[in-house]
Amino acid sequence: MMNSIEKLISVSKGVSLLYVEDDQILQQETAQLLKNFFEKIDLAQNGEEGLELFELGKYEIIITDINMPKVNGVEMVKAIRRKDRHQMIIVISAHDEPHYLIDLINAGVQHFLSKPIDLTGLISVLYEFCVEHQQRAATLSPDE
Amino acid sequence: MLFQPLRLRTVLLISLGSALLLSNALTWYIGQKRQVEGLRNAYFERIYWISESLASNTTEWVGTANLAQLEINFTLLDSQPELVYVFVRSMENEILFAYDDNLIEEYEPEVIRWDPEQIAVLEDREAQRDQTEFQTATYQLREQVLLADALIDEEVRGKAGEVVFEARRQLVFWGELVGIMHIGLSQEPLDKAVAENQRSLLIIEALLILFGLIISVVVARRVAAPIQQLTARLALLKTDSLRNSDSLQQFESQLRDLELADIPANTWESHQLVNAFQHLQNQLLLQIQLIQESATDLQTSHAELQQAYEELQQMQQQLVQSTKMASMGEMLAMIAHQWRQPLATINMIASSIKLEQQLGNATAEGTLEKLKKIQDTTSFLSRTINDFQDFFRPDRQRAFVRINELVQRTVEIIGLSLQTQDIELVREFGELPRLELFPNEIQQALINLLKNAEEALEESEIEGKRLVLRTYAQEDKQVLEVQDNAGGVPEEVVDQIFFPYFSTKNKLNGTGLGLYMSRMIIEDHLGGKLTVVNKDGGACFRVELNERLPTNAEQNMMAETPTTNLNLSVEQSGSLLNFPKKVASQ
Structure with missing residues (x-):
């Protein structure tokens, strides 16, 4: 466990993150936890806010809940996908929305995490994503 | 119930008997009146003939003043029992002869009341005699009637109250009125004859009434007996307790056992009556059968209805139950939904503490704060449980x-x-x-x-x-x-x-x-x-x-x-x- 945390910290520097969650307490607590790994974390209350932030800045990773007012997670993911096919997205699913999952898989969501979030699982997914980001950055930079 | 046939018969008898009596009394009254009239006429005729015979035998002796011969003639009169008195007066109002003087005195006949006018009347009537038909004058009653040349005076009452019919007769000798003969005849033979006649009439009446009674009794018997039997049998039916269905069955068996055919219906009317009642009995039995059938049908359908109602009630209960289950399911879904976020929060805080410990950057205040948040969230969870508990x-x-x-x-x-x-x-x-x-x-x-x-x-x-x-x-x-x-x-x-x-x-x-x-x-x-x-x-x-x-x-x-x-x-x-x-x- 300790190992995986350290591994994540070793790759997470410089990675920016958007976290979309409508439950404020959960949002704050999760954000506090994530701050242990990431420097830049932006928070959104719902899909609408999430999309606005997505338009303004570039995030390496987007973590989102599904059930949210105004624009829900599924709609937001679909909107993002239309603009960026490669955006890395983690969807937190509460298991009671199975009908959404197929939509999300079709929208090309790479990873699902079940609620309540298992810390080990979260760290390992974030690690994978960070590594993938680094690889992408490495393959892109020689061309520049 | 036993009174009815008796009363019927009594009424029949009385009506029959009184009708007979009334008609008999009427015929009796009319008949008697006629008979009395006839007897009277006959008696008056007899008086006339007696006076005729006396006149023819005496006129000559009066005319010739042969009083001895006259007396001899009158001695024969003893053989006439109804003869009360006879006397002959001369034109000089002298009694030439009298049979039974005492009686003459008692009756005070016309001797005293001699009246020349009366003779004039007699003469006048004599004068009319030829012109008048004999028969027409003969039978006139209730007045002084001239019977040929005899004048019969009714009801000369004697001192003892005895009634005597007096006939007065002119004695005409060689065309000359020589005297008047008074003949008094007792009413007794007439009374006797009338009484006799009445008696025989009464006997006949009595026989007739007896006959009528016998006939009416026989007829009444024949007519009333079947009615009586019919009534007696019908009285056996207990219609009072017909209200419940058990006694309907009882009533039916009673009705069936009536055996109306056994009643001796020996007149046409009673035969018709018994037939009508038999018809009625059959109709009733048929109706009872129909009622019983429909009662059975009713019971069946009632049972079916009851069953359907029970099934319906059961369904209703099932419905309520399943609704309750459905709403319970909904509630559980709500609980699950409501708990998911707080649980995720607790989990996240716990993970956060754990991570900080592992990274070594945990502070005592930070950890305490996080633990307090966990407590807040758990107490919120327990509050929601209370809400649901109340509900369930x-x-x-x-x-x-x-x-x-x-x-x-x-x-x-x-x-x-x-x-x-x-x-x-x-x-x-x-x-x-x-x-x-x-x-x-x-x-x-x-x-x-x-x-x-x-x-x-x-x-x-x-x-x-x-x-x-x-x-x-x-x-x-x-x-x-x-x-x-x-x-x-x-x-x-x-x-x-x-x-x-x-x-x-x-x-x-x-x-x-x-x-x-x-x-x-x-x-x-x-x-x-x-x-x-x-x-x-x-x-x-x-x-x-x-x-x-x-x-x-x-x-x-x-x-x-x-x-x-x-x-x-x-x-x-x-x-x-x-x-x-x-x-x-x-």
Whole structure:
């Protein structure tokens, strides 16, 4: 466990993150936890806010809940996908929305995490994503 | 009952007898009168002939004044018993001869009352004699009648009261009136004859009456006997106790055993009567049979009805049960939903603490703060449990509660999902006093209404979804309105939405029982009213509640005649009867 945390910290520097969650307490607590790994974390209350932030800045990773007012997670993911096919997205699913999952898989969501979030699982997914980001950055930079 | 035939016979006899008596008396009276008349005439004729014979024998002796010869002649008179007296007067009013002087004195005949005028009358009548028909003058009664040349004077009463008929006769000798002969004859022979005649008439009458009586008795016997027997047999029928069905059977057997054919119907009339009664008996037996058959039919159909009713009741219970289960399922889903976020939060805080420990950057204050947050969240969870616990408590307890508080509590249970659905919840609560309610039940109904509105809003595409909860007082009632803006109930189904298994929702989780259950709770249990109208771009469910709950007795009455259920069975009997199949398929 300790190992995986350290591994994540070793790759997470410089990675920016958007976290979309409508439950404020959960949002704050999760954000506090994530701050242990990431420097830049932006928070959104719902899909609408999430999309606005997505338009303004570039995030390496987007973590989102599904059930949210105004624009829900599924709609937001679909909107993002239309603009960026490669955006890395983690969807937190509460298991009671199975009908959404197929939509999300079709929208090309790479990873699902079940609620309540298992810390080990979260760290390992974030690690994978960070590594993938680094690889992408490495393959892109020689061309520049 | 025994009096009737007797009375009948008596009436018959009396009427027959009195008719006979009356006719007999009449004939007797007329007959007697005629007979007496006849006898009288006959007697008068006899008097005439006696006077004729006396006159012819005496005229010569009076004319020649041969008194001795006259006396000799009159001695013969002794042989005439009815002769009371005879005397002859000369024209000089001298009594030439008298038979029985004493009697003459007693009767005081015309001797004293001699009147020359009377002779003139006699002469006059004599003069008329030739012109007048003999017979016409002969039988005139009740006056002084001239019989040929004899004048018969009726009823010369003697001193002893004896009545004597007096005949006066002119004695004409060689065309010259030489004297007048007075002949007194007793009325006795006439009386005797009349009495004799009356006696024989009476005997005949008596015989006739006796004969009539015998005949009437015989006839009455023959006529009355069958009637008597018939009545006696009919009297055996106990019609008084015909009210219950057992005695109907008894009555039937009695009727069957009457044996009317045995009655000796020896006259045409009684034969007809007995026949008519036999016909009646057969008809009655037939009718009784029909009644018994229809009674059996009735019993069968009653049993069938009873069974159907019991089945219906059972279904009703199953329906209530399954509705309860459905709402329990909904509640559980709500609990799961409501708990997911707090649990995720707790989990996240715990993970956070763990991570900080591992990274070694944990501070004592930070950790304590996080632990406090965990405690806050767990106490919130336990509060929600209390809410649900109240709701699921099985006993139906009456309580005085404020409807606003109840609505608020219900919103807390369901509110989170409204928020997620992006539904604006508006509370328009009026100041209201407490109400007597079954809090759990009204809450269940309210959850159903809120869920219904939520689902309607969820399906609709409208911008700015709103759910308005409104409470206000109206007269002595309190009203709660649940108003959405999801387009309202289509007019063609507005009458059906309170029926069980009616659902307009496309989703699979619409059981179709929620609104039905709500109405049952509000109307049958709480004695209130649940209606729906379309207004302000959506459906408005209106709950009307009384200040007090109905008493238990009133509730039992309502349970026996459940208005909602009755409507159901009439208008949607199909769905009710198919109910078990539906349950099975679900």
